[in-house]
Structures are given as structure tokens and as C-alpha cells.
Amino acid sequence: MSESGGISDLDKNRALADWLEWQLRRTRNRIRELEIKERQEQRAHERAQAEQSWKIQPRHYRGTATLHHGDCALSPQFGFISHEEAIIALNEPDIEACRTCHPEKGLRVA
Template sequence: MSEKVSRLQHLRSVRAWLLWQLRRTDDTIAELERQEAAAQRATRTSPPPPRGWKLAMRRAGGDGTGAAPDAVHTGDCGMAGKNTRPLAREQALRAITEDGVTACPYCRPDTDLGVL
């Protein structure tokens, strides 16, 4: 019941399949080139944001004293808590070196600031 396929018909089928595979490969290459070009444009156009610092404040005491500085953190440190205020590089450096505020032992802003 099976018909014999001629060698020519078989080769034409293989050629059609290879052309289909080649088109798929070309489409994949084109997509990867578009993604790579977009990634290169993104790195050229947007420099990394400057690293920020923040000052974590202790809560006000029950004796009526105001909030006091607790520690200096990098801007992306999750250990700072909610009661923080942003600092410029010079302010963070001064807080650690002159004002005696401790540096966070987790994010180590003193390393980024060149204090160590």
C-alpha cells in the first residue's frame, strides 16, 4: 500500500525543509541582533545613577530628646529603616569622619567613600 517516493521527490522535500529551517535561523539571528543593538544603545544613553547615601535617624526618646543620627547607609541599603534622610557625598563623608556617626556594617558606605 505504500508508494515508493522517487529520489528526486525526496530531495525536494529535504530541500524545502532545509529552506524552512534556514528562514527560522535567519529570523532568530535578526531578533538577537535587534536585542543586542538595543542593549548597547541603553548602556550608551543611560549612565549608571550616582550612588547615594542616607542617614538613618534614631527615634526620639521618651524623655523628650529629638531624633539623633544612627548610621550612614548607601542609598540602596535595606537596613536603614524608614526614618532616613538623603545625604550628599560630602555630607556622608563628614558624618562618618568628623561627626562620629557609625557606618552601616552591612552596606559599608565607608568603603565607597574611601574612609577605610
């Protein structure tokens, strides 16, 4: 304590430091929460995009190319195509539908 009976500058600064450290911990925890939420939202967006898209796996050796639903575990990890492009692909003689995910379901093939 100071001679006048109040709180000393040292005690005030210690209290301020404690409060600032508490605020910093709280802010860092909030940042972690927001980062987790952002990653979850990104994964949900990617899943939604995959569920509404298709992919073409390039032609196998002496085989045909394969059309997959966008969320098929056997599909390549790149290159979504649209609903219209998937319909066109299924009408191509050298592209077959995946026998695992059955991407032709829900597509109106001409």
C-alpha cells in the first residue's frame, strides 16, 4: 500500500497485468472456437458441393472412363462437373457409371 492508504502503483499494475492476461486467454480461446467452427463449416460446404456434383475418373488402361457421384470414395480428388455435364458424360460410349455409387440415379439421361 502507499503511504496515503490507497493501492500502490505496483499493485495496480499487477492487477492490470492479471486482467490483461485473463482477457488474452479468453480471446485466444474464442479464436480457437471460431477456427473450429470455420473448419466445420468449410467441411459441410465441401460435402454439400460433393453431394450435388459428379466427377469423371479418367480412362483406365484399355478401359473406359468412369462417372462418379461427387462424394463417392472411389472418385478422384479433383474436378467436379455439373448435373448437365454428368448427363452428357453418361451418354458418351466411352464413359460408364460407377458400380459403387451409381451416379446415374437422379440424372435424366436423354
